[in-house]
Amino acid sequence: NAGVMQNPRHLVRRRGQEARLRCSPMKGHSHVYWYRQLPEEGLKFMVYLQKENIIDESGMPKERFSAEFPKEGPSILRIQQVVRGDSAAYFCASSDLTASNYGYTFGSGTRLTVV
Amino acid sequence: RKEVEQDPGPFNVPEGATVAFNCTYSNSASQSFFWYRQDCRKEPKLLMSVYSSGNEDGRFTAQLNRASQYISLLIRDSKLSDSATYLCVVRPSGNTPLVFGKGTRLSVIA
Numbered sequence A: 001n002a003g004v005m006q007n008p009r010h011l012v013r014r015r016g017q018e019a020r021l022r023c024s025p026m027k028g029h030s031h032v033y034w035y036r037q038l039p040e041e042g043l044k045f046m047v048y049l050q051k052e053n054i055i056d057e058s059g060m061p062k063e064r065f066s067a068e069f070p071k072e073g074p075s076i077l078r079i080q081q082v083v084r085g086d087s088a089a090y091f092c093a094s095s096d097l098t099a100s101n102y103g104y105t106f107g108s109g110t111r112l113t114v115v
Numbered sequence B: 001r002k003e004v005e006q007d008p009g010p011f012n013v014p015e016g017a018t019v020a021f022n023c024t025y026s027n028s029a030s031q032s033f034f035w036y037r038q039d040c041r042k043e044p045k046l047l048m049s050v051y052s053s054g055n056e057d058g059r060f061t062a063q064l065n066r067a068s069q070y071i072s073l074l075i076r077d078s079k080l081s082d083s084a085t086y087l088c089v090v091r092p093s094g095n096t097p098l099v100f101g102k103g104t105r106l107s108v109i110a
Helices: none
Strands: A005-007 A010-013 A019-024 A031-037 A043-050 A053-056 A065-068 A075-079 A088-095 A110-114 B004-006 B011-014 B019-025 B032-038 B045-050 B055-057 B060-065 B070-075 B084-091 B104-109
Touching (some): A019 A088, A019 A110, B011 B019, B045 B055, B045 B060
Parallel strands (some): A010 A110
Antiparallel strands (some): A019 A075
16 A cells, blocks of 8 residues: 655756656545655645646636646646756645545655755 | 744653644634654655544544634654654645645654
């Protein structure tokens, strides 16, 4: 019974490159959430997706960042033209529709370093 | 006012001590409340949900005061393995995403 799977665990990109972070939710979960944690900071909500739909992207920067959760395959968080300030841990969590009284289960995260 | 506020600590306590963390939230309509634990360079893990009547799980006790918009976590008989950052988490409403506090760092010392 695999949990939330994120890959890669570590990602190094040069400034200006693209970063793609992948998240496979727990089996049976159709809701995916992406959070970002800057060094020494708390988790900040970025985007909430269901299959093929973005439900809430209020925490996502307007430029360079995008997310998708296709009908088949993992959810992808894409960061174009990365800058040093994008260096952070990116965590994905999943839930099912009945989990409103329950917390989320997080993946191990992707640690992005921009050099 | 921040949505979820916590004292960042650090709290340095000896083994066996009792320690309490507090948290306040700004949205009076918030529906669900949780404490998460995060170890250094790891993902947050759910420690316990917080119910209006208060709830206990072993050495951990959580309390909610809706009138004061205040949540607490009490850890009794602290162990070295309790050293971590404790995150206060609130769900504002319905199926809206969870809002995390910045966390309170605890170090239990032998």
